[in-house]
Amino acid sequence: MDLTDIQKTYRSRRNRQIIIGLLALLGFAAMLYINVYPQAMAPLKPLQVVLLVLVLEAGMLIASLLNWRCPNCNKHLGRGWNPKACPKCGVELR
Ligand SMILES: [Zn+2]
Structure with a gap:
């Protein structure tokens, strides 16, 4: 894979990562909301909604861990949302 391909793959992973982050925020x-308006999701009980959201959040976390990897060395890219280079192998990501 040459540098252009790596950077193209990185961009699509970053966009996916942003979408995962937004969905996780939406879950929170x-x-x-269910805390303030417990009847909003009736007939589901508030506890059922919270459990559902927790399962979804766990799914987002796993999706994020699997997605947020360097296209070159496949190691996790760490906590930054838009690193200039891979912290592990140093390839330029953008
Ligand atoms: Zn790397």
Whole structure:
């Protein structure tokens, strides 16, 4: 894989990562909302909604861990949301 391919793959992974992050935020917002308006998701009980959201959040976390990898060395890219280079192998990502 040449550098252009690596950077193209990195861009699509970063976009996916942003979508995963937004969905995770939405899940937390739903939890806050159900806290304030327990009847909002009736007939589901608030606890059922919270459990559902927790399962979804766990799924987002796993999706993020699997997605957020260097296209070159396949190691996890760490906590930054837009690194300039891979912290492991040093390939330029953008
Ligand atoms: Zn790397």
